[in-house]
Amino acid sequence: MPRDFSRLRSCQFAFRVTSGLLSMINVSTLLQHCDNLQHRLSECRELPEFDCNTIDHLVCQQYHDHWKSHTDLDDGKYSRNPQYWIDRIDSWIGDQLLEAGLTPDESQPLNTETPGRAFQRLCELKFELQRLEQVCDSLDVSAGTRQSFQQRLAVCMLQIDDITKSLQCLVDAIFCGHIGHRSYQQIHMYNDPQMNTYLRQAERRMAG
Numbered sequence: 001m002p003r004d005f006s007r008l009r010s011c012q013f014a015f016r017v018t019s020g021l022l023s024m025i026n027v028s029t030l031l032q033h034c035d036n037l038q039h040r041l042s043e044c045r046e047l048p049e050f051d052c053n054t055i056d057h058l059v060c061q062q063y064h065d066h067w068k069s070h071t072d073l074d075d076g077k078y079s080r081n082p083q084y085w086i087d088r089i090d091s092w093i094g095d096q097l098l099e100a101g102l103t104p105d106e107s108q109p110l111n112t113e114t115p116g117r118a119f120q121r122l123c124e125l126k127f128e129l130q131r132l133e134q135v136c137d138s139l140d141v142s143a144g145t146r147q148s149f150q151q152r153l154a155v156c157m158l159q160i161d162d163i164t165k166s167l168q169c170l171v172d173a174i175f176c177g178h179i180g181h182r183s184y185q186q187i188h189m190y191n192d193p194q195m196n197t198y199l200r201q202a203e204r205r206m207a208g
Contacts (some may be wrong), residue, residue: 027164
């Protein structure tokens with residue numbers, strides 16, 4: 001099947017600046033928001049609210065959708081595909097750079113992974129961390145099993161720490177103009193009724 005790139009939007013941002021624009025993203029603070037959200041979700045408490053135009057809102061919504069899709073407490077509402085939040089975060093960064101009036105510079109290198117995708121990886125690891133901690137704290141597992149999961153827990157914590165530091169370096173470099181930023185938005189297969197059974201069935205129901 002030929003690929004349809006008719007709705008592909010590609011924007012590249014790399015900047016020539018005399019004094020670097022301070023990064024608007026504090027990765028550690030955002031992860032603390034996710035930890036708070038995780039506790040509230042586990043206790044069925046009221047969720048924190050952030051301005052919908054902030055990175056705090058986007059990252060927390062990204063984690064919230066990931067949490068809902070991997071727990072038995074899903075309320076049955078539709079959770080967006082992870083790529084949706086990756087695109088939203090990357091586009092938000094691009095918008096902030098444009099609003100700053102910075103001049104594109106095609107000579108700057110691009111990173112192989114965008115901040116949006118790195119945040120998605122952290123969402124996955126944060127959720128896995130919680131599950132590993134639950135097993136390690138459980139009284140129903142053997143000493144050998146607990147030791148095995150403690151080792152996995154240590155690796156998970158190291159991954160989170162490494163990605164957090166690397167992501168902070170990346171966003172700082174982007175906002176200082178040392179690394180370019182490209183945001184891709186396109187029709188994904190999950191939005192195509194021909195490729196998504198749920199959407200295809202929904203269209204048939206609407207057609208009667």
